[in-house]
Amino acid sequence: MHFVSADFDLKSYTLEIASFPGKHTGVRIADLVLSLMQQWELDALRLTKIVGDNGSNVIKACKEMDVNHFGCIAHSLHLVVSGALAKTRDEVRASINRAEAHTVAFNDVAEPEADGEQWEEDPTIEIQAIDDVERELESTSLSGSASIEFDAESFDLETDDCLDEGMLDGCLSERAAARIMDVMKQAMAETRKHVASFRKIVTYFNKSAKAKAKLKVLQDVPVPVTVIADVATRWNSTHQMIRRLLQLRPALQRFMAYVQTSSGREEFSDVTIARPTGEMWFHIQCLEKLLVSFDGMTKLISGESYATLPLVLPCLRLLEKRLANKYIFTRVSPAHVGEPYYNATLKRMQLVRRLFLILLRKRFKNPPLDVTSCCLLDPQFANGEFLSTAEREASEQFLVSEAMRLAGANVVDADTNSSFEVYSEDDEDFASELLGLKQWTPEPDAPEGLPLREQVKAELKLYFAKCKLRDKTKKQNKSRDKSMAKTPARLDNALIWWKVNENDFPYLAPVVRKYFGIVATSVPSERCFSTSGNTITARRNRLSGANVRDIIFIHDNSVEEKQDDDQETQDSLQTQRF
Known part of the structure; x- marks a missing residue:
């Protein structure tokens, strides 16, 4: 389970590991997942996505649960x-x-x-x-x-x-x-x-x-x-x-x-x-x-x-x-x-x-609308350099509608098409190539007393302007500091930026919490699978299913383990190279 906390920290927890003998049909998968969610008193209506591979049974299970399916990007690659x-x-x-x-x-x-x-x-x-x-x-x-x-x-x-x-x-x-x-x-x-x-x-x-x-x-x-x-x-x-x-x-x-x-x-x-x-x-x-x-x-x-x-x-x-x-x-x-x-x-x-x-x-011919829109909510990519003009316009409309919906307004659902269609130099820093030079424009004041839609649009405009100001400042600091100019650009954790600037964007912040809690891959589940393999060994092959579940639950959710994983993934974010 993954979600963004009120403090804009991405939280991940392993709640259940269940034995599942027999045919893995979509209906049976859906029944099992809903049963486990009921045990943990989790509301299926609050699920944003279920991340998994593109197997027909997984997609069928999501339809049975009336939850959007999101295909694991790593598996597709x-x-x-x-x-x-x-x-x-x-x-x-x-x-x-x-x-x-x-x-x-x-x-x-x-x-x-x-x-x-x-x-x-x-x-x-x-x-x-x-x-x-x-x-x-x-x-x-x-x-x-x-x-x-x-x-x-x-x-x-x-x-x-x-x-x-x-x-x-x-x-x-x-x-x-x-x-x-x-x-x-x-x-x-x-x-x-x-x-x-x-x-x-x-x-x-x-x-x-x-x-x-x-x-x-x-x-x-x-x-x-x-x-x-x-x-x-x-x-x-x-x-x-x-x-x-x-x-x-x-x-x-x-x-x-x-x-x-x-x-x-x-x-x-x-x-x-x-x-x-x-x-x-x-x-x-x-x-x-x-x-x-x-x-x-x-x-x-x-x-x-x-x-x-x-x-x-x-x-x-x-x-x-x-x-x-x-x-x-x-x-x-x-x-x-x-x-x-x-x-x-x-x-x-x-x-x-x-x-x-x-x-x-x-x-990846037609990326889902929620994926293109999420790109804009990361300050590093807010200028939309990776989007076409049509994608940029559709994404901005989606963000406005989502912000209004989360604020309690009745908005017609957008078709987010929540799964992709199933159809440089290698030693340069990947982050450096992702991050381009942006133009800066002055930051406007946020107007008040407007209808909800206009308030959200004004807030989105303010957000884009603030991101340009951020990029301009970073560029100026880098040009002044010669040692910094020689350092390859590093990707920033967008959640840290939102933690600091949350109060400036009361309508957009809930949208960030909703969609930034979706992981792009099913790798966390694969890691859990590896933990299971390390738990059941030739010398420890008589463990009951309940004992295996409890061991992995403690392993994955312990405070020390979480701290180690957080440090490892933060290091990964800072050192990724192609």
Whole structure:
């Protein structure tokens, strides 16, 4: 449960963990949730949103409860990129067979790293994730026009982006759109194969303590690291795996060279992994450049102690801008220029980039009105730079109507379309790129004695002017302070600003409390799920459901744990980088 307190602090509590055997139909889910809410004497009429994945049963449950559903943004982002990352069914089956047939010396079993988690995946869940990926790719067959065709000789499908927008708008013929999409999907499949090859390398080192120890020795650094395994249900884990592999590339190459020697063959006679080629390294270098922005956005919108809903639209628009950059691979490509594989690989990764962009635009084509409006209630984005003129006007009208409704006036409900349609340089600070330069205008006085609608409009105008004044002041302070000018811009917690300025905006403040309490992702529930997994272990597998529920309730809601989580998420807000 998430809400903004009277002091403008974002509060999160784990109230219940319930056993739910049987079919997870929408009606049964709704009945269970309503039953639990009654136990806690919670009024369903005061629910603003229920955040979850885009499963049909979850959406059905929300309809049964007459509560707006909000699709988890992190889950939707994961579906955009998972076509290039996910395992195939053959991989999952092969890993199961290897696990059943493989025998290893007792003294060569690799232990989990002391400073990290050992992520293991249930094969059933992996297959389910693969099904989600395949459904996502099947849904990319875009409708086209029967009349508008293109001359294949006039375009290079592997380098020209000019046709992509026409595909989304339905301006191309179905045959033309299908041809372009097939080329993109082939590039995606090739990338997926290379990721699978590197995954085998990671699996080998995670299974063999001897190989892992040798890899650490070959790094020749004070604090050596090891490989990271990806897991289908761990968003961004494949990016973390790839990034660590790139970091370990010199050590991996030394290891591969060593096992080719006579002593190496004798010591590691069980090695069956292939040495990565330059083409394979180039593939994952380019892929990492694409994934780093998804990783940065997911981390930023997954916090629990600061408002995340107003960050969604600015992050999506920035992500779209980065994916639209044809020169995104400029930093990694020079090292491969002249190699036989260079041109083909670069074209292939440009196709993957374009497919990511198409999937992103299709899935987030029409952002809900309440999401665009929330963006304006964050002082950092109050100038509306991430909104079109039409979106800005509609958002302002929505804020006025919501403020009036919360003030007790009868206002016709706006259609907020509470779920999205189901369809730079990476080391620069993400916050710096989100925050732009704004123009300043003098702050007007708030008129009194006007009708309610005019009072709310005047208050909204006053709010925008105050935000411009804030931006102008920060800009002037930064220009005066040379040391501050060198410091990357950091995102501020909008709730802190509202805590200070609440009394100046009596109509807008309740709107902020209502919508800033909505978290942008279901990550808090995923964290609770992880806590459950850490609670029920091989040595503690006879706990009753009631005991597990009580342990997690105490863990998640204890004062010390909340303070640690708040500090962690505040640090995340201040240090997010793409």
